[in-house]
Amino acid sequence: MAGPHPVGDPAPLDGLIPASAAIGSETRDFGVYLHVPFCRVRCGYCDFNTYTATELRGVKQSDYASQAILEVEAAARVLTASGVPARPASTVFFGGGTPTLLPADHLVRMLHAVRDTFGIVPGAEITTEANPDSVDLAYLRQLKQAGFTRVSFGMQSAVPRVLATLERTHDPERVPLVVGWAREAGLDVSLDLIYGTPGETIEDWRASLTHAISQAPDHISAYSLIVEDGTKLARQIRRGELVQPDEDLQADFYELADAMLGDAGYAWYEVSNWATDDAHRSRHNLSYWRSADWWGIGPGAHSHVGGVRWWNVKHPAAYADRVLAGHSPAAGRETLDDATRETERVLLLTRIREGIPVATLSPLGRREVAGLINDGLIDDGLIDGRAAIGGTIELTLTGRLLADAVVRRLLTD
Ligand SMILES: C[S@@+](CC[C@H](N)C(=O)[O-])C[C@H]1O[C@@H](n2cnc3c(N)ncnc32)[C@H](O)[C@@H]1O
Ligand code: SF4
Incomplete structure (x- = not known):
C-alpha cells in the first residue's frame, strides 16, 4: 500500500x-x-x-x-x-x-x-x-x-x-x-x-x-x-x-x-x-x-510552503480519526536547509524547458556548462537563439534521456 x-x-x-x-x-x-x-x-x-x-x-x-x-x-x-x-x-x-x-x-x-x-x-x-x-x-x-x-x-x-x-x-x-x-x-x-x-x-x-x-x-x-x-x-x-x-x-x-x-x-x-x-x-x-507553495489535502498528501514540507498519515482511517478530532493529519515534516533547497531547485528546474538560469548556478556548476554543451546534453543556443553559456539551460534530446547525469554535473561542488 x-x-x-x-x-x-x-x-x-x-x-x-x-x-x-x-x-x-x-x-x-x-x-x-x-x-x-x-x-x-x-x-x-x-x-x-x-x-x-x-x-x-x-x-x-x-x-x-x-x-x-x-x-x-x-x-x-x-x-x-x-x-x-x-x-x-x-x-x-x-x-x-x-x-x-x-x-x-x-x-x-x-x-x-x-x-x-x-x-x-x-x-x-x-x-x-x-x-x-x-x-x-x-x-x-x-x-x-x-x-x-x-x-x-x-x-x-x-x-x-x-x-x-x-x-x-x-x-x-x-x-x-x-x-x-x-x-x-x-x-x-x-x-x-x-x-x-x-x-x-x-x-x-x-x-x-x-x-x-x-x-x-x-x-x-x-x-x-x-x-x-x-x-x-x-x-x-x-x-x-x-x-x-x-x-x-x-x-x-x-x-x-x-x-x-x-x-x-x-x-x-x-x-x-x-x-x-x-x-x-x-x-x-x-x-x-518551480518550488511554489501548495497544500496537499488527504491521506498521504504532501505539502510545501516556503521551504517547509510535510506529509499526512497514509491510511484513510488514520486520516479520518485525525481530522474528525480536530487535529492536523500531518505525520511528519522537515524544514529544508538552504543547501537542500538549492539541490531541489537545480533538480527540478533543469528538467523543465524554461530551464535554469546559468547565472544562478554555483561557480563550479557554471563551469560545467561548456562541457555539457560539448557533450551534446544541453542546447548550445544555436537552435532557438538562447545562448546557454550566458542564459538559460535547455536540455537537448540526449540531455533529456540523461537528465539525472546533467543535474549531477550542475550540482558539482
Ligand atoms: C494516480 S495515476 C492517474 C489516475 C488514475 N488512477 C489512472 O490510473 O488512470 C497517475 C498516473 O501515474 C502514472 N503511474 C502510476 N504508477 C506508475 C509507475 N509505476 N510508473 C510510471 N507511471 C506510473 C500513470 O500513468 C497514471 O496515469
Ligand atoms: S491510482 Fe491509477 S494507476 Fe494506481 S491503482 Fe489506481 S487506477 Fe491504477
Missing part, C-alpha cells in the same frame, strides 16, 4: 508551521492538491497511496469529501495563525487514486470548499485525474459547470496485451469516447501514457502514440514504467515471469515519443510532458517544478 514515509521530524497536532515559511510568499503561486485515495482495483505496477474497498478498515468512501473539507478549512486557519498570508489558489488538482470513483457532486463540494476558504484566482487551472472507465458525459458536464477546466485520463496504452500486463481495467476503445465527452463538456484534455511495459514492442508503443495523437488532446504525459518495490509487478519481474525492457529500448521509446509528438505539433516542456502550446502546459505541475 505505497512505500514508507520520508524520514522527518514529528509534526505538531495543531499543524502550525514555522514563520520562516512566510518569507517571499507574496511572490509564489499557491496551489491546492486534493488526494482521493480510492481505486476499484489496484493496477499491478502502482504504489500510489490508494485503497480498494476491502482495504478501507471500516471507513466509507462516501464520508471522504466531508473529511477532506475539514482539512481545507483547517489549512486556511493554520496558514493565518502561522503568519503566512492567505492567497487564492492559482491551480487546484484532484489526483489519486481515482478521484472520479466519487460521485461528481463530492468533487464539486470539495472544490467549493477551496473556493470559499482560499478563493480561486480568475482563470485558474482546475484539473481532475480520471480513469477512462469511471466517467460519462453527465459526470464531466457537472464538473465543468462547477468550474473544472481540465481532465487528465489514464490511457497508458492502446494495446490490449500491454494494458493486460499493466492490469488496467479499461477497454482501449473507451478512450475516444471519454475524450469526446470531455470535449463536449468543454474541458481541456490530457492523456497519460506509460512506455516500457514488459513485453511491449516499439510497434506497440508506436500504436499507442498514434492512437493518443489521433484523439487530439491538448496535453500528453509519457512516463517510463517505474518498477516500484513491493508491487505485484516487481514480484513478477523478480520471479522471471515478466522481463523489463533494457535501457536502450527505453531510450528508443522516448525518442519515438518525442519525434511523433513533435511531428504532431506537441512541444515538450518537461522531460515527460508535452503540450500543444504554452496555455495547455500543466500549470499545477509547473508549480511543483
Whole structure:
C-alpha cells in the first residue's frame, strides 16, 4: 500500500508551521492538491497511496469529501495563525487514486470548499485525474459547470496485451469516447501514457502514440514504467515471469515519443510532458517544478510552503480519526536547509524547458556548462537563439534521456 514515509521530524497536532515559511510568499503561486485515495482495483505496477474497498478498515468512501473539507478549512486557519498570508489558489488538482470513483457532486463540494476558504484566482487551472472507465458525459458536464477546466485520463496504452500486463481495467476503445465527452463538456484534455511495459514492442508503443495523437488532446504525459518495490509487478519481474525492457529500448521509446509528438505539433516542456502550446502546459505541475507553495489535502498528501514540507498519515482511517478530532493529519515534516533547497531547485528546474538560469548556478556548476554543451546534453543556443553559456539551460534530446547525469554535473561542488 505505497512505500514508507520520508524520514522527518514529528509534526505538531495543531499543524502550525514555522514563520520562516512566510518569507517571499507574496511572490509564489499557491496551489491546492486534493488526494482521493480510492481505486476499484489496484493496477499491478502502482504504489500510489490508494485503497480498494476491502482495504478501507471500516471507513466509507462516501464520508471522504466531508473529511477532506475539514482539512481545507483547517489549512486556511493554520496558514493565518502561522503568519503566512492567505492567497487564492492559482491551480487546484484532484489526483489519486481515482478521484472520479466519487460521485461528481463530492468533487464539486470539495472544490467549493477551496473556493470559499482560499478563493480561486480568475482563470485558474482546475484539473481532475480520471480513469477512462469511471466517467460519462453527465459526470464531466457537472464538473465543468462547477468550474473544472481540465481532465487528465489514464490511457497508458492502446494495446490490449500491454494494458493486460499493466492490469488496467479499461477497454482501449473507451478512450475516444471519454475524450469526446470531455470535449463536449468543454474541458481541456490530457492523456497519460506509460512506455516500457514488459513485453511491449516499439510497434506497440508506436500504436499507442498514434492512437493518443489521433484523439487530439491538448496535453500528453509519457512516463517510463517505474518498477516500484513491493508491487505485484516487481514480484513478477523478480520471479522471471515478466522481463523489463533494457535501457536502450527505453531510450528508443522516448525518442519515438518525442519525434511523433513533435511531428504532431506537441512541444515538450518537461522531460515527460508535452503540450500543444504554452496555455495547455500543466500549470499545477509547473508549480511543483518551480518550488511554489501548495497544500496537499488527504491521506498521504504532501505539502510545501516556503521551504517547509510535510506529509499526512497514509491510511484513510488514520486520516479520518485525525481530522474528525480536530487535529492536523500531518505525520511528519522537515524544514529544508538552504543547501537542500538549492539541490531541489537545480533538480527540478533543469528538467523543465524554461530551464535554469546559468547565472544562478554555483561557480563550479557554471563551469560545467561548456562541457555539457560539448557533450551534446544541453542546447548550445544555436537552435532557438538562447545562448546557454550566458542564459538559460535547455536540455537537448540526449540531455533529456540523461537528465539525472546533467543535474549531477550542475550540482558539482
Ligand atoms: C494516480 S495515476 C492517474 C489516475 C488514475 N488512477 C489512472 O490510473 O488512470 C497517475 C498516473 O501515474 C502514472 N503511474 C502510476 N504508477 C506508475 C509507475 N509505476 N510508473 C510510471 N507511471 C506510473 C500513470 O500513468 C497514471 O496515469
Ligand atoms: S487506477 Fe491509477 S491510482 Fe489506481 S491503482 Fe491504477 S494507476 Fe494506481
